[in-house]
Amino acid sequence: MWDYTGKVKDHFLNPRNVGIIEDPDGVGEVGSMACGDALKLSFKLDEKKERIADIKFQTFGCASAIASSSALTEIVTGMTLDAAKKVTNKDIAEYLGGLPAQKMHCSVMGREALEAAIDNYEGVGESTKHELEGEVVCECFGVTEKEIRDTIRDNHLTTVEEVTNYTKAGGSCGKCIPKIETILGISPEESQVAATKPMTNLQRIQKITETIDNKIRPAMQGDGGDIELIDVVGEEVTVRLKGACSGCPASQVTLTDFVQKELRRAVEPDIVVKEIK
Amino acid sequence: MKEVVYLDNNATTRPAPEVVEAMMPYLTERYGNPSSIYSFGGDVKKEVDKARAQVAALLNCSPEEIIFTSCGTESDNMAVRGRLLASKERSAIVTTKVEHPAILNTCRSLKTHGSRVEEVGVNYDGALDMEQLKGSLLSDVAIASVMWGNNETGVIFPIAKIAEMVKEKGIVMHTDAVQAVGKVPIDLAKVPVDMLSLSGHKLHAPKGIGALFVRKGTKIAPYMTGGHQESNRRGGTENVPYIVGLGKACELAMNEMEGQVKKISTMRDRLERELLRLCPNTTSNGANSERLPNTTNISFQYVEGEAILLLMNELGICASSGSACTSGSLDPSHVLKAMDIPFTLLHGSIRFSLSHYNTEEEIDLVIKELPPIIKRLRDISPFGRAD
CATH class of the missing domain: 3.40.640.10 (Type I PLP-dependent aspartate aminotransferase-like (Major domain))
Known part of the structure; x- marks a missing residue:
């Protein structure tokens, strides 16, 4: 059972501003049924077109998603658009007295929907949907590099786990975790070239050797086997299996499912491991 | 308590x-x-x-x-x-x-x-x-x-x-x-x-x-x-x-299973039948197969499982869900996914599992209280104007 604050429970059990505004000035949508949560915001400005006079939400999601949406509408009612643009997911979470770490993405969803609704009013983009800007990093949940970087910056995140808690990225198949690590490794100001600069063969060999010595060999030795690095040509890595592993009927599986996987994770995603007997 | x-x-x-x-x-x-x-x-x-x-x-x-x-x-x-x-x-x-x-x-x-x-x-x-x-x-x-x-x-x-x-x-x-x-x-x-x-x-x-x-x-x-x-x-x-x-x-x-199973499956069947009848856009998962006598797994379209569980919790009703949000992982139930249950039904699945300690009165309570909970959440949901 989640440890929700009294304020989360209150906004979940008695959500404020539920519904759709007729003839709204701006509409924003984020999420989908497949992802497990979705939020639709619509707002109307006052007569001078300065402040948010009325805002309503519809949410598909868990208790904290509903509470975050409700809280967001309370926070921004009466705000100027400029002030509303500065509302972050942190403001939503703080308003609710905090959210469980794994539920922080609910507050991020609120901020994104607000952004999409204001963009819609200001005529940025054509649809009311939250626009995916830049490269999609997490394909399972459709999370872009920009979203990840923004959320890291707003919340001072430092680990992959935190990024997953806040954006969901990396929370399903886990394939994008190395990319998230790369994003975490460089500051948002740094150019991306640095991150994608190809490795020299020397760097590659060094990294492969380290990974084999520190990670792969100890695991294999634990099972009475051993491994020796023979050669590295580009992304092709040749090894020899020794001890119990040589001649083991499952050695091919060990090679692809363990050795190659570890090297791909630690060194480069395109590495191919070959065995010589 | x-x-x-x-x-x-x-x-x-x-x-x-x-x-x-x-x-x-x-x-x-x-x-x-x-x-x-x-x-x-x-x-x-x-x-x-x-x-x-x-x-x-x-x-x-x-x-x-x-x-x-x-x-x-x-x-x-x-x-x-x-x-x-x-x-x-x-x-x-x-x-x-x-x-x-x-x-x-x-x-x-x-x-x-x-x-x-x-x-x-x-x-x-x-x-x-x-x-x-x-x-x-x-x-x-x-x-x-x-x-x-x-x-x-x-x-x-x-x-x-x-x-x-x-x-x-x-x-x-x-x-x-x-x-x-x-x-x-x-x-x-x-x-x-x-x-x-x-x-x-x-x-x-x-x-x-x-x-x-x-x-x-x-x-x-x-x-x-x-x-x-x-x-x-x-x-x-x-x-x-x-x-x-x-x-x-x-x-x-060993001594009591036979009698208990009859009682349990009768209650389970009634609970399932009534919830499917009273809540539109609802299906039971696995119901075409032979099943344990005490279990029913029902998907309520357009709503999310954790929200259902917490509203039931307010009434003291305990059940569980295959929704992602209840588990701490972000993936919904691996069982329902393996069955290829459409994503519209994945997140709103609720499992009721009974025992011989349950009573017909308890089943009545769930049949009375759950449909309004589903309606309430569908009224909040952007997808759920289906009833």
């Missing part, structure tokens, strides 16, 4: 008062070690043997084939890891996509040790793909582990038939029967599985006790090494009070 309507008996069950009563002497005066030579210990050993016989009687096997463990998960680990440790030539594992994590994650972790693991799929009704199973039983397979009854949907696999197929290929057959024992009759004289896991707290014994049936002649290596206990197959001083409790729970199940 607030009165609860407990409809989550696949998660855990109320310890039967008779079980607690049977355990008490061993938590108080009769604390001897069954391995000791004096009668203060030796007499306790007789109680452990009696419990072993009670468990064996429920399964129709011989008492020497029962090893006591700490839980269902340990039984599953002992079966799979113990078998692989004892198997020299074969290292592959065949299992299913819908197993409990105790099996699934155990098998997956063995991949890094070089075991090939094949996970057999299921169809939309939750029925096992028997053709895929047949094709997977190759000469490198050391063990096949297929669950008896599914914890999320209640779908029962034809274990007797599966065990025959597996045994024909000379492969050791294990079944995780944690959800089945005490709910459906199990006759190990007729069903040729080599190993079977069970857990005490799913059949009205307390948490912290389980057992593994290992058929005579089955080669497995000890997984929990230590003393000579359990005929050298599982080290560690016997958990006497809990073993006595499990024995009593098995005896109760």
Whole structure:
């Protein structure tokens, strides 16, 4: 059972501003049924077109998603658009007295929907949907590099786990975790070239050797086997299996499912491991 | 404590008062070690043997084939890891996509040790793909582990038939029967599985006790090494009070299961039928297959499971959900995903699992209170204007 604050429970059990505004000035949508949560915001400005006079939400999601949406509408009612643009997911979470770490993405969803609704009013983009800007990093949940970087910056995140808690990225198949690590490794100001600069063969060999010595060999030795690095040509890595592993009927599986996987994770995603007997 | 309507008996069950009563002497005066030579210990050993016989009687096997463990998960680990440790030539594992994590994650972790693991799929009704199973039983397979009854949907696999197929290929057959024992009759004289896991707290014994049936002649290596206990197959001083409790729970199940099952399945069927009738855009998952008598898994379209559970919690109604949000992971139920349940139904799935302690009045309460909860959440949802 989640440890929700009294304020989360209150906004979940008695959500404020539920519904759709007729003839709204701006509409924003984020999420989908497949992802497990979705939020639709619509707002109307006052007569001078300065402040948010009325805002309503519809949410598909868990208790904290509903509470975050409700809280967001309370926070921004009466705000100027400029002030509303500065509302972050942190403001939503703080308003609710905090959210469980794994539920922080609910507050991020609120901020994104607000952004999409204001963009819609200001005529940025054509649809009311939250626009995916830049490269999609997490394909399972459709999370872009920009979203990840923004959320890291707003919340001072430092680990992959935190990024997953806040954006969901990396929370399903886990394939994008190395990319998230790369994003975490460089500051948002740094150019991306640095991150994608190809490795020299020397760097590659060094990294492969380290990974084999520190990670792969100890695991294999634990099972009475051993491994020796023979050669590295580009992304092709040749090894020899020794001890119990040589001649083991499952050695091919060990090679692809363990050795190659570890090297791909630690060194480069395109590495191919070959065995010589 | 607030009165609860407990409809989550696949998660855990109320310890039967008779079980607690049977355990008490061993938590108080009769604390001897069954391995000791004096009668203060030796007499306790007789109680452990009696419990072993009670468990064996429920399964129709011989008492020497029962090893006591700490839980269902340990039984599953002992079966799979113990078998692989004892198997020299074969290292592959065949299992299913819908197993409990105790099996699934155990098998997956063995991949890094070089075991090939094949996970057999299921169809939309939750029925096992028997053709895929047949094709997977190759000469490198050391063990096949297929669950008896599914914890999320209640779908029962034809274990007797599966065990025959597996045994024909000379492969050791294990079944995780944690959800089945005490709910459906199990006759190990007729069903040729080599190993079977069970857990005490799913059949009205307390948490912290389980057992593994290992058929005579089955080669497995000890997984929990230590003393000579359990005929050298599982080290560690016997958990006497809990073993006595499990024995009593098995005896109760043996004597009372038939009548209880009728009562339970009648309540389950009514609950399911009425909820489907009263809530539009709602389906039951796995209902076309043979199921455990106590389980129903219902998907409410357009709403999310955690929100349903928490609103029911306000009324003291306990159930569980396959939604992503309840688990801490971001993925919805692996069982419903394996069944290819459409994503519109994945996040709003609720499992009710009954026991004989439930009453018709409790079922009435859920039938009365749940439809308005669903409507309320659909009114909040951007998708849910369907009723």
